[in-house]
Amino acid sequence: MATQSRSRGRAAEFKGRRGERGVLDQLIEAVRAGESRALVLRGDPGMGKTALLDYVVEQAAGCRVVRAAGVQAEMELAFAGLHQLCAPMLDRLERLPVSQRDALRTVFGVSPGPAPDRFFVGLAVLGLVSDVADEQPLICLVDDEQWLDAASAQVLAFVARRLGAESVGLLFAARVPSDELAGLPELVVDGLPESEARELLDAALTGPLDPRVRDQIVAETRGNPLALLELPRGLTPAELAGGFALPSAAPLSGRIEESFRRRLDALPAQTRRLLRLAAADPVGEPLLVWRAAERLGIRAQAATPAAEADLLEFGARVRFRHPLVRSAAYRSASLQERQDVHRALAEATDPERDPDRRAWHRAHAAPGPDEDVAGELERSADRAQARGGLAAAAAFLERAAMLTPEPACRARRLLAAARAKLDAGALDAALGLLVAVEAGPLDALQTAEAEHLRGQIALVQQRSSDAVRLLLSAARRLEPLHAGRAREAHLEALGAAMWVDDLNSPGGLREAAEAARAAPAGPDPPRPVDVLLDGFALRLTEGYTAAVPTLTRALELVLAVNVADAEVGRWLWLAGASSSAIVALELWDAEASHALAAHLVQLARDTGALVHLQYALDFLARTHLRAGELTAAALLIEEDRLIADMTGNPPVAYTEMMLAAWRGQEARASELIEAGLRGATAGGVGRMVTFADYTNSVLYNGHGRHDAARDVAWRAFERDHPGHGTYVLPELAEAASRTGDTVLVKAALEWLSERTRATRSDWVMGIEARARALISHGDVAESLYRESIARLGRTRVRAQLARGHLLYGEWLRRERRRVDARVHLRTAHDMLTTMGIEAFAERARRELLATGETARKRTTETGDELTAQETQIAQLARNGLSNPEIGTRLFISPRTVQYHLRKIFTKLQISSRLELDRVLPSAPLVGPR
Template sequence: MLRGRRNECAALDRVLDELRRGHSAVLVLRGQTGIGKSALLDYAAHAATDARVARAAGVDSEMELAFAGLHQLCGPMLDRLDRLPPPQREALDTVFGLSNGRGADRFLIGLATLSLFSEMAAEQPLVCVIDDAQWLDRASLDTLAFVARRLYAESVALILATRAPADELSGLPELVVEGLRDEDAGALLDSVVGKALDERVRDRILAETAGNPLALLELPRGLTAAELAGGFALPTAPLSGRIEASFRQRIASLPADTRQLVLAAAAEPTGDAALLWRACAGLGIDAGAAAPAEAAELFRLGARVEFFHPLVRSAVYGGATAQERRAVHGALADATDPEHDPDRRAWHRAQAAWGANEDVAAQLERSASRAHARGGLAAAAAFLERATALTADPARRTERALAAAQAEHDAGAADAATRLLAIAGLGPLNELQLARADRLRARLAFAQRRGADAPPLLMLAARRLEPLDPALARETYTEALGAALTTGQREWLEAAMQAVIAAPPPPRAVELVLTGQALAIIDSPAAALPMLRRALDAFRNETLTGEDQLRGLAYASLVALNLWDDESWHVLSTRHVALARESGALTVLPAALEMHAAYLITAGEFAGAQLELDEADALAEATRSAPLTDATLLLHGWRGDEAAARARIEAAIADAAERGEETTITLAEYAAAVLYNGLGRHDAALAAARRSSEHHPGGVYAKALIELVEAAARDRDTESAAIALERLREATGPSGTDWGLGVEARSSALLRQGAAAEACYREAVERLSRTHVRGELARAHLVYGEWLRRSRRRLDARTHLRTAHELFTAMGAAAFADRAARELLATGETARKRRVGTADELTAQEAQVARMARQGLSNPEIAARLFISPRTVQFHLHKVFGKLEISSRSQLEFVLPFD
């Protein structure tokens, strides 16, 4: 037990106890420099006698090297990589430089790290101890924070120490480490001094150190016997500065060779003792030089180099002259294997460089390319910025500054990108470079504020690029079109659309989709129809690049929906989800899942839609991003649980109104109209459908018109129904699809009488039977059956009402099923009751796991979709089986309710 740290040690003991019970635990130790965080981490590592311990520490000089911290932690685990699912294995292979694949999505890297930890813990509980997390490179910190939020039942403990609060670690269990109590601080001070102190000096030291253990250990070493005995004034510098000054005094007393050895160790933070000795050989330092530093309790030199405290490293490095630092970096560069670790060697060479050095700058450029391929965008930017500083030739310096600015923009560092653009502007810019700089300024403006200045800036850059780089010019025109669609600037929308259409070669599929959408706004939907159909055909039948598909499939799926083309919607939305999964594009996957879930809802496959929405929610939680709500609202509307649906719809409308998102309001009101039509509350449905149309950014929302016609017809507002029907025909007529013409026929029937009405009902049933939109087919049977009953054709009515009831029941559309049941009862037939679920006791995540297991997904597949480990999936299934009193996955089908 550490002196005065009973509570802190008890907290760490509780973490280890959770580990021994088969659970996972996370704890962040936060406190000022020297407060004892490192000692507490040592306590945890030594107390974990029955666990495997993996350690890493952030180092400020390594903050620019992507995944450097993760390398430290996971290096001994890499022999388990072959046990991971292929996409996860490939992601870590690339991150750790074991292969040359393209950079993986950072969330896929996080999931792969979680799986790797789980694999290690399957053999023996795993304790990961990370010191100085504030100095971890951003990529490693993001990955570990992701893992920390997903740990549950893996027998993994993650303990991090940091000096200050970090956004990445917010919300995780935290223990603030404070100064020792006066009694404990005094005892520690007395043990260090070993003799009686002047009482005034003792009180002054205790007051100024405020219970900081490192200060209590170090400060007395820097005071003379006279100062300790006579009460001379103590230094008044900030505490960390005084502690470092104490270390520097001890370093200054060492022999010259020892000081240089310790400086080399501080400059090479991997702790590789063999590398350090190779560098020392180049500096002419023999093995005996280490002994004085070890005796002074500055560092230990065994199989690895370990400093007594991170402040020793910063004191050594910060106290050296620039010339001394360059000398040890040069020796470390010479000692680093250029084949095994070319990037670290290039970084050491850069730190050793005096003035401009083209050879080193070129090496840094190559390192930037490798970092970018691994997904280390911040590292690539750092390499390029240092290369810029080492470049003497003005033209090359300008080119490297532009490349560094682009890398900083890609890494999300807008201020750094702007600063580097200014550096580039100091040099001679040719026309191509001027155009690239303009393009980057426009992209920065659009990314930072969705600014109206972005489209004209992009158009200017594209015109400059046209004679110089036609391919980049075309890409820039396309970006200008996308920006103008977002900002709604009609002038620039038309200009960008014309430029994209005119630019050779013929437009790509993604460009056709964008230009078609622009044409629909500028001219009319009918005018855009040929172009949009060409785009859908290209996405369905042409071989497209992964980037084009990822960028364009979301647009293409939306176009298919708006063109009433259910077959294309099915094909394209399914492909988008598959492509996002295969490529590990987890930032794209939520939107792809939501679009495909919306298709499944329309197709009446509520259970499948719920699975995909569960996955999208898990991803939003894992990535700490806002969840997507539109498809969830639609599902609530179709299910017909009024209380639950209204709560979600009203909350979504309030939130969207605050943010000014009209599209979400449109979808929410449409979902409300579906809900109320299902419940038979047609007055409320009419009001919601009208509001949905009013809020649609592009005009009347055609899907809401379906609800408006039915609600107005049932509410005997024939004038409103007729107007809505005419608008609906304008949307469905040009489509020529069975979906569009089927809902048009069904809506027309509601306003007709006799044989004309029956002909429309029959047409609606026939057309919709040929589509995927099972919900609309069920509604066609329902309204036809209702009409037949009112026409006193009870036997004919029963056939359609029974079909409607069966379809709605199978889907889980409770309100519509009840409506069909009431109509059946009026014909003299009783509908069969729906099966009642028995899984109310399951937690939200247990229900998610159970639903996916019922669908036949394996534990690793469920784990990948919910961003948890396979062991956590198994843990949840064990709980599910106990609560539902079953013993196997095959029994889930019989005890879980269908959504």
């Protein structure tokens, strides 16, 4: 099977394997230099053999790659694997000697005849690959060789032993290579070293994990990459967090579980009990396990049968043969046995050194409600966040509530657990806890808080109409009970109402704004949330100019807060989901918008707040879109989708349609818009209609369909949703000017002028200057175009800067100033192409052709220059920072860093970080912009 790359994304996620990659790099270089090489990659399932083959594909620039894989179902079909490999080359059969050509025709069923001698088949394949390699170095990859049919394995081994100087590389990957490959060079693929295994596991997690539990997982998987990647996918964040979940939650294959059960049942009773004890402790600390074993009367000799059965070993840590052995051991215990081992572990755990784990073991040892244990769990919840994030805190709080005997206290703890479940992304679990809350006696404050939580959940589930109703009701209930919480609920109600289309309907934005104005005063001095609420209420009731001073102050307060403060973090999440993001847009402050988004992403990552992380990722992706960093935006959007898949919650998705439009992908953008509108109708998310109209306006302007762009941009503009002007106004002004509709351009300018009188950021001033240039003439128009480009050049809004060069260049060409036009059209074309804004780049290319200059039509993949973000990453890598450290510095994930490094190496024509110092110019240490 011929392929360029069966999985282009996989190499981007590659972790470690420096030695193995070095061997493969040498093989590729030898093939490029005219030599031939054969190599067998041998390793257990999941060790990364296929990933190493994918790495070869990614690195084999200039080589032709063909690929085949053994298939169990085809092991009895002679030459099935060989046909996979050779099928793309059969157009060259006529170049082979007649006997060899006929041999291949016969075995592949192309022509009838008696079965040929396999020696002739081998010679034919050798001749075929040599002929292909005469034109271009050839690399043949054979995966799962252990499942090849015997005939194919024999022929390919024959070829591998007879390769000389044909510029051919032949690589096999196998669990246990067949006898035919005996004697060929081998590369054993073992488990990853601990440091690389930890890095890979961290990349697969979406929230924090107790380092001790992480080390235990790494030890028990023995560095197997597949096991490290798959284990987190099979468990919820709560099940992984800090080890504060039971192995019984882990899914087990029936056959594997039964196999382990039989092995466990054959052990002596004390050994089985020791295994259950060790299974209940996720840390694997030997002294702790032995102290607990002593309390249960288990003697040290009980470990010997477990070690002899290769199920458990005691060394620097207690390590099971496989994580599923741990699960089988725990599941095989009765409830009483589990309580006994947890009680022993609790008694053996130092209350000063590890109070949280002691509390957790005490909880699982408790036969019924126990306020002492419940109180200890509640005290552990705050500390748990430092190790396991919100999921761990939620697990503590839920268990504490279940053990609480007093109804009112139980309701309070259930509410706290539901709130933590919501933040961690477990929406169904949060709703289930709320049902338990509402079943018990509640006071007025608890009733309001329960309704508040239901509103927050509805907002995350994108049921905006329900969210507004619930949040407004909760805010009004809270007003006489707790003014601070009431104001928080009012801000969330405003944020939810911004997603509802009909501003003046009952429960719409107008009602939410008026309710916010009537809310009780906040504390003195006011918190960020209080100033945000006042600013939005002013904006929606008294207009833009009246609100700007308060909005400006609100943004300053939000940007100045300490993101490590948990209480502040709650305000930031409120703001991050809607309010602060919109404030930054209302004030046309691109730098503040990006800084705030980066802070929100980092805060959500650090605490494991998956719901907030999804919205923060979408927010940050939009700032990258404005900066023309489409690849970075795409990776953040992909991460949002991965979190959605893991939690079962919907992806945020709004920025994905915008990305497709900026890329000029009409079919993809239309598909996403239609899907978004269907969801919006079901959830009452009217703001999605405005998003859709804006997205279409970008798409239509890019493809030169300005009349259609004008109509959809005008619809979006008329709705005047807060925060949307920064998106819609540039599209409306351009489309209206291109269709001669000066009335609409002037309407846009009147709207912009109100903004520029109140806030004079370079972003809004640059867009206003460009809008005026579009309906001006002569020197006035030229001066305005130049002013717009100069102002936008001082901001992060580089996508609009590139389009400014395009519009100026188009104007210069119409003025018959071809030489001047080429300068700006060439700048626009280069910027837009590098960014991946293809439709607008094509506009620039056509305009350049009209000036008499030829512009090469290319995509971002052919660009040789590093983008600004790639330059930052390259310099940080050159300065010795690891992928996680670079990710922390630039507020992106380690996986995103690795993706960019692969592109950097390709562009710079190098193969490792060690070469960066040679190819990069001297530069100071860099950090986030």
